[in-house]
Amino acid sequence: MSSISQNAPGKTVLLMGNEAIARGALEAGVKVCAAYPGNPSSEIIGTLAKVADELGLHVEWSVNEKVALEVATAASFAGLRGLCAMKQNGLNVASDFLLNLNLSGCRGGLVLVVADDPAGVSSSNEEDSRIFAKLGDLPLLEPANFQEAKEMTKSAFEISEQLGLPVLIRSVTRVSHARGNVCLDELPQSRPKPRFENSLRFHALPAVLNHKLLHEKLNRAKQMFEESPFNFYRGPEKPELMVATSGSGWMYSLEAMINLNVQERVGVLKLGTTWPLPESYVLEHLKKADRILFIEEVDPFLENNVKEIYAQNCLFLGLKAFFGKASKHIPDVGELNPEIVTHAIQNLIQVPYEPRPADYALRAHEAAAELIPARALSFCPGCPHRATYWAVKIALALDGRDGFVLGDIGCYSLGMGPSGFGQMRTLHAMGSGTGLACGFGQLNRFGLEQPVIAVCGDSTFYHAAMPALANAYYNGADFLLLLLDNSATAMTGFQPHPGTGSTATGKEAPVIDLKAICEVFGAHVEVVDPFDVAATVETLLRLLQEEKGVKVLILKRECALVSAKHQKRLYQVEVEQEHCLGETCGCNRFCTRIFKCPGLMWDKAAGKARIDEAICTGCGVCTRICPASAIRKEKA
């Protein structure tokens, strides 16, 4: 039994932040859960999918975040509780619906968890999703630890039902992906029956009237948050400095205070209900200190909103000094850590503190290097994308017209770096490669002579590239879309999608045929196996040079990590030592220095390349890149 599905009130279990959120939803009696995967949010729905059958839930991976939110909202409209999860970029996709849903309101508890990725560790940006709460006049909660992640989620459903509004929960990587103790509560046994009440209306219109109603709801939220247990103050009654923090900032602040041993001098105001802020509660605490430091990740959301409250009330509060991102005491980009917070507090109250030596990071790196082999950010061994980009690089060079590749979101985004031979020239949102190609594909009338290529993965295709492809055919754009069909949403953890033949809960699903879709959209479609580099190059050149209009080349080859689970390796690959010329070859260690499949390694002692038997997947692609033909394969 999964630890999140056990009905063991009072039991303490070790949970990942995302699992705690999932457990919170279960304790709230959630029935419908939907998401599009995206780090660091994926485990919320991933965890629920595993217990869906056991607990009688509907859990799905939807094709994109907007659809996911709509699916969860339908449950709410029918009187059930619905949960939707996504990463920060996903909220942009879902926002069109969300910013109408706020006006129409909802019925059953509806919670939208957005896991932000400060520093963009596994994202294309580090946007702060909290702005959407303010933009949409929606209540926002920010868990600061694992227990709170569970409690807040559970509570968010209640708040949602009381207000008739979706409630946002904003997590961040270090809350979602770290683990801690969580004390469980009871799982409800109720089986509510869904029903759409025809007496009810869920319309955004009339907009102005609903906007007014929304503001009233938000005011009620503000009142509710005045009493919220998620807001508290810890510290002396008259602190020299008050830290105002939310989310992950709470743990960092605690650690900094312990580092500096200033618990008697510095207080911490920890806010969990960050939109709308409980104004009276905030004002009451602002009275305590004249100097306030804001600790929060990504944007100065709390900082600016508290300053707004202060500005409105400054006559009563007197002069205060605010520190944070605006004053440059806290970096305004990237992820925080205890060291940054410690340094900021130390700066402001002048306590002695031995900071980390300047070369700490370097020495830590060196120490780790002795234990862990240095590996650059790279495609996995046997990844079909490496073969694809190698073929693209060759084809574009042979074509000779300076063609270029428009990128998209997925594992293949690594195509922007050395692992993809630097082929990908743009990277923005899901589906943007194909959208940009629609535009580039029109520029030939102004004299653009370069071939235009867009790349897109299978999951990304269903998510956002399909409208762009329809647009391409309709408006007569001329470009080649490379559909990198690895039959997985690989980057976020192999979640199934409409092309994989199974659902989030492991049930068999109809397979949507990518080729058929593209053909219906009017594209000239061909399919090739990227492991056959020669055929891929040949096909790319033919499509670039001989076909006009919108072309799709499907590069079909299952993700190497998925294949490894159910298929033995294709080939036994070997670097024949007598043929590898090593340092004396003109290739300048091409296989391990440039092509760089982790399955190839440089044997320093022999001065030659070797196969790392432990991780080589036997794709055989490298046998075609060695100029000395020293890499050989045999059917395994």
Added chain:
Amino acid sequence: METGEKVNRGLKALGEKVLNSDQCTACGACLSLCPYLRSWKGRVVKLDNCNLEEGRCFAYCPRTEVDLDEVYRGFFGKSYEEIEMGPVRKIMMARAKDPIWTKKAQTGGVVSALIDFALREGVIQAGVLTPRDGDLLPQGKIITNRKAVLSCAGSSYVSGPTLEALNRGPWKGQERIGIVGLPCQALALARMKTSTLEKKTPIDRVDLVIGLFCTWALDYKPFMAFLYKRVSSLSIKKLNITPPPERILEVMAGKTLSRIPVDDIRPFIRPSCRVCLDMTAELSDISVGTVEGKEGWNTVIVRTAMGENLLKRAKKAGVIETRPLPKDNLSHLKEASLLKKRRALDALKEMGEIEKGYFTLSANLIKCILSESGETLP
């Protein structure tokens, strides 16, 4: 160097001086040595830069810094001095006796018959020849038997990267190799042989080079585009240029024979051919060409002991028959060979200075080639 910077003799320089300057002969000497050079439809393309300051690609190229004296000394043991058509031991007309060779071959079938004979006699264990694919695109290929030799006979007047096959191999045992190549390829092979670079190629296995006379080769892509406009069928079976003074390109496409004046295809001659000094593939063991006015016969120049020995044995075995080359033909051949050299020097002069060309040759010899008589000046 004046700047104190290291002079690049690697891929960077090859790109600047040869590939991007349209001086590539598509011989294939630089291919399969490095992952960044590829041939495609008659062109050699650089995929990326490389950080080696010195590379085999540059060292073996027949269009980069060739010291002709050094190469000729390395190959023949004497400098570049026989300016008419290189060192000649013997010169004659010859043809293959077995009609299997003459039927398919361009003229007398001597090249195919000699390679086949060398294979059968164990003089070599593999040949590197140049078959054409269904679209007449020449490619280097390793062959080991008669059937494969036959598939390589004939010409499309397009140069192909034959030497890529030599570099690529793989050569597993102790095979000795015979290569049939154009003059630029013979020069590249001689450069490989005489190179002082440590890095290895299979050149030490090459025991036999049969050179083909060549006045020029065509650039594949524009030539094919032209041909398909001029012939009715997409299936072109054979190309042949009739001897002077007529000089007509005969194209057998489908079941129809089209006749195209050679002047019409001159625009597709590779620019790198215009600066070539060598018509008779001088750096070979045996050089083979056509004979003006004697259909079905080859001109054969024996240049080395190896070549002489092979020819003697082939003749004794009844594989080929020979006749003396008529005097008029000999003098025409010398004239044509010298004319190519003079034109190359003229072309280099037009491009700048001869001294800045891709080879070094003494001013005396240059003067000598440019003079009408072709005799060495005192």
